Amino acid sequence: MNIIPLFVAIPLGMAFFIPMVGRKARKLPDLLGNLTTLVLLIMSLSVIGKSGIYWMGGWSPRSGIPIGINLVLDGLSGFILVTVSLVSFMATLFSVQYMEQYTSKLHYYSLFLLMVAGMNGVVLSGDMFNIFVFLEIASIASYALVGFGCRHEELEASFKYLVLGSIASILILFGVALCYAMTGTLNMAHLGQLIRGDMNPPILLALTFFLAGFSLKAALVPFHAWLPDAHPSAPAPISAMLSGVLIKAIGIYALIRVIFNVFGLTPLLSSILTTLGTLSMIVSVLLAIGQWDLKRLLAYHSISQIGYVILGIGLGTPLGILGGLFHLINHAAFKSLLFLNAGAIEYTTGTRELERMGGLNKKMPVTGSTSIIASMSIAGIPPFNGFWSKLIIIMACVNAGRFGLAGWAVFVSIMTLASFMKVQKYAFFDELKKARERVKEVPALMCFSMILLAILCVTMGLLWHSWVVDLFLGPARDVLVAGTNYAATVLGN
Amino acid sequence: MLYALCLLLFVVGLYGVVTKKNVIKIVISLVIMGYAVNLFLIMLGYREKGVAPIIDQTTEAAKFAQTSVDPLPQALVLTAIVIGLGVTALMVAICIRLYERYGTFDITEMRKLKG
Numbered sequence: 001m002n003i004i005p006l007f008v009a010i011p012l013g014m015a016f017f018i019p020m021v022g023r024k025a026r027k028l029p030d031l032l033g034n035l036t037t038l039v040l041l042i043m044s045l046s047v048i049g050k051s052g053i054y055w056m057g058g059w060s061p062r063s064g065i066p067i068g069i070n071l072v073l074d075g076l077s078g079f080i081l082v083t084v085s086l087v088s089f090m091a092t093l094f095s096v097q098y099m100e101q102y103t104s105k106l107h108y109y110s111l112f113l114l115m116v117a118g119m120n121g122v123v124l125s126g127d128m129f130n131i132f133v134f135l136e137i138a139s140i141a142s143y144a145l146v147g148f149g150c151r152h153e154e155l156e157a158s159f160k161y162l163v164l165g166s167i168a169s170i171l172i173l174f175g176v177a178l179c180y181a182m183t184g185t186l187n188m189a190h191l192g193q194l195i196r197g198d199m200n201p202p203i204l205l206a207l208t209f210f211l212a213g214f215s216l217k218a219a220l221v222p223f224h225a226w227l228p229d230a231h232p233s234a235p236a237p238i239s240a241m242l243s244g245v246l247i248k249a250i251g252i253y254a255l256i257r258v259i260f261n262v263f264g265l266t267p268l269l270s271s272i273l274t275t276l277g278t279l280s281m282i283v284s285v286l287l288a289i290g291q292w293d294l295k296r297l298l299a300y301h302s303i304s305q306i307g308y309v310i311l312g313i314g315l316g317t318p319l320g321i322l323g324g325l326f327h328l329i330n331h332a333a334f335k336s337l338l339f340l341n342a343g344a345i346e347y348t349t350g351t352r353e354l355e356r357m358g359g360l361n362k363k364m365p366v367t368g369s370t371s372i373i374a375s376m377s378i379a380g381i382p383p384f385n386g387f388w389s390k391l392i393i394i395m396a397c398v399n400a401g402r403f404g405l406a407g408w409a410v411f412v413s414i415m416t417l418a419s420f421m422k423v424q425k426y427a428f429f430d431e432l433k434k435a436r437e438r439v440k441e442v443p444a445l446m447c448f449s450m451i452l453l454a455i456l457c458v459t460m461g462l463l464w465h466s467w468v469v470d471l472f473l474g475p476a477r478d479v480l481v482a483g484t485n486y487a488a489t490v491l492g493n
Numbered sequence: 494m495l496y497a498l499c500l501l502l503f504v505v506g507l508y509g510v511v512t513k514k515n516v517i518k519i520v521i522s523l524v525i526m527g528y529a530v531n532l533f534l535i536m537l538g539y540r541e542k543g544v545a546p547i548i549d550q551t552t553e554a555a556k557f558a559q560t561s562v563d564p565l566p567q568a569l570v571l572t573a574i575v576i577g578l579g580v581t582a583l584m585v586a587i588c589i590r591l592y593e594r595y596g597t598f599d600i601t602e603m604r605k606l607k608g
Contacts, residue, residue: 129569136576143583147590155591156603162584163510163519169580170526173573174503177534180566 003043004054004071007081007120008134010043011036015113022106030096033109037092040116041085047078049471053126053490064491066187072126072490075475079325080123080253082472083332086456087244088116091237093449094340097442098236098347102148108235111148115141115241119249126490128176128186135172135217135250139165142246146234157226157233164226168216175209178202189490192262196484199263210258211272218251220310221280224303228287231302232295232352236343239295243302244336248328252306256313261479261486265316273314278405280307281412289419294342294352294427297419298335301378304412305331311409312393313480315400322469322477323392330385330460334377337453341371344442344450345427354423359432363439366447368428370454375424377457379417385461495536503529515598516591520584527577535570538563 014036022029051074055061059068073081092112099105118138125131143165147158180186182202183194195203212223219227227247231239259269281304288300309331312324344367345360346352361368377384380391390413397406441447460468479486506529509522543562548554588598595603 129572133572133576136580140576140579140583143580143587147587150590152594152603155587155594159516159584159587159591162580162587163523166523166580166584167507167510167526169576170523170530173527174530174533177530177537177566177569180534180569181537186565 002052002054003047004052004073004124005056007040007043007124008071008117010040011113011117011120015110015117018109018113019106022109029105029109033112034089034092034096036113037085037089037116040120041082041089044078044081044085047073048082049075049475050078051075051475061491066185066190066491069130070126070187070490071124072189073124074479074486074489075477076253076257076479077123079329079472079476080249081120083329084116084119084123084245084249087241087332087336088112090336090340090449090453091241091244093452094240094343094446095235095237096445098343098446101347102235108145108148111141111145112238112241114138115145115246119245122250123253126188128179128188128191131188131254132169132172132176135254136169138246138250139169139217142238142242145238146230146242148235148238149233153229154233157229161226161230164216164223168213171209171213171216175206175213178206178209182206188257188262189487192264192484192487193491195262196264196487199266203263207259207263211255214251214255214258215276218247218255218306218310219303220251220276220306221283221303224280224284227303228296228299231299231339232293236295236339236346239299239343240336240339243299243339244332247302247306248309248332252309252313252328256480260483262484264484270314270316274311274402274405277307277309277311277314278408280304281311282307282408285412285415285419289415289422292354294345294354294357294423295339296352297354297423298338298342301416301419302331302335304416305335305378307412308390308393308409311405312389312396315396315402317396317400318477318481319392319399320396321480322473323389323396325473325476325480326392327386327389330377330389330457333453333456333460334374334384334386337370337374337450337457338378340446340450340453341367341374344446347442347446348439349436354426356433357427357436358430359428359436360439361428362432363436364441366441366450370450371428372424373454373457375420377461379420380413381417383458383461385457388461496533499529499533499536502532505529514600516588516600517598519600520581520588523584524577524581527573527580531570531573531577534566534573538566 018029018032054071056069099108115138118134121134122131143158143162146161147154183191185191216223231242284300284303288297291297309324309328312320377386380387394406394409506522506526510519513519540562544560546561546564
């Protein structure tokens with residue numbers, strides 16, 4: 001029994017099973033939802049470092065030419081799978097009590113698992129058109145989840161996200177169609193073999209469409225307009241999912257997979273990626289500092305941290321790629337923790353405005369202390385995880401002779417620290433407001449998921465240079481360093 | 494030539510998305526963009542005087558490959574149309590909810606969110 005298709009099949013099946021049986025008992029949707037994400041987490045941990053290919057329906061390639069659809073599990077897919085499952089498990093754990101404020105938990109879990117199925121599908125698919133299909137599954141579920149509360153702002157943000165997201169999907173489909181027109185294949189490995197080195201104008205146009213489409217999905221500056229509206233409007237666990245993994249799985253992962261493994265990284269593409277990354281870093285950190293809405297501030301920081309990831313990977317050196325990938329999983333941990341903190345504050349005080357909080361540390365010790373850990377991680381204070389990955393990215397910039405980029409990375413890190421000092425001061429350390437005297441700590445399960453994520457933030461910082469790198473980050477880096485040799489690995493010739 | 498018309502249709506849709514202020518018109522423009530890409534995809538498989546891509550015992554493989562249309566783009570377009578249907582349905586549902594909340598379809602009057 002091959003385990004690879006189960007990563008898509010289990011959440012997809014449960015997404016429709018939960019609304020069918022969920023009305024039988026009140027706690028059943030919570031139980032089933034958490035069980036599914038826990039099973040996915042265990043499965044993804046069990047495939048770390050392994051690789052395998054699954055040919056749908058047994059249609060394996062004949063004489064090196066693929067004739068069926070395949071799912072490919074390699075170092076990079078395994079790495080992103082673990083990230084997705086980790087954050088989705090924490091988010092479902094948090095949702096058990098948080099989502100009591102909303103009416104329909106059945107639909108919530110259904111959409112949530114559809115989103116997970118879509119992301120797992122994008123990550124595992126070895127076929128351009130299936131990437132598009134799974135990407136649309138994940139995107140449609142996320143459009144609906146952003147507008148889940150059906151209030152004015154949520155609907156407006158959802159519509160904005162929908163329009164820009166649809167344009168991105170159409171561009172990606174156009175790129176897929178152009179690739180098929182020029183090569184007659186959709187399999188990524190075969191595509192890479194056929195276009196190797198031959199960048200004729202239609203293929204370049206397809207590459208441009210992919211670049212624009214996936215950058216829109218990943219919300220890189222200047223394609224970022226939807227993110228600061230969409231991410232704060234969603235319920236807190238969904239914000240954590242969107243910022244923590246969705247923009248990475250369907251944006252960053254798809255972008256780097258297509259650029260590195262199908263088209264091959266050229267110096268021009270490398271400089272486009274580093275420029276996009278640096279722009280995202282600088283522009284959005286400057287926009288973030290002026291924000292007074294806590295979740296909106298966090299959303300701007302997501303764009304800025306994604307900039308670090310793209311900068312590191314875009315350098316194209318093994319060290320840079322390692323740093324970028326390491327920052328990707330670190331960002332998943334601390335950004336989802338920060339969004340869950342913001343959700344906990346909204347749950348107890350009912351506000352997202354920093355000016356109306358204050359002194360919450362005394363009343364909410366768990367939220368306060370986990371939020372300090374997450375803030376120090378994102379700002380890059382040693383020994384937390386964010387420090388190490390930023391350090392590797394800056395070292396990679398210096399090694400590649402790009403001193404300017406290294407300088408900008410340091411500058412953005414300082415600005416991040418400044419804006420999180422502001423968050424800590426206004427939300428947790430200031431004097432307690434009169435209206436907040438009766439605020440209590442959030443329920444146990446919400447605390448539990450925040451504590452787990454905080455432990456991850458600390459331990460990932462301590463463990464990064466030992467066996468973890470060889471086991472976990474190394475295989476993912478090797479896939480990207482190998483570049484277009486991906487084709488030979490998949491097709492076996 | 495026909496491919497250029499596809500691109501033209503795509504640009505018409507993009508123009509609509511960028512300039513129109515009515516949310517329903519934006520939805521229609523997005524649908525036009527999607528159809529431009531679908532049209533492009535389906536034309537890739539077209540062959541003049543081609544036969545339907547069905548193999549039975551009497552057809553020869555070589556002759557079949559020369560005369561039949563390409564069936565793969567048809568399957569792709571079918572999938573893309575179904576996905577487009579899902580997105581359009583969700584968009585229209587959100588437009589209806591927006592109309593309930595704001596009492597207008599004009600996007601310039603929906604300004605609860607700040608830049």
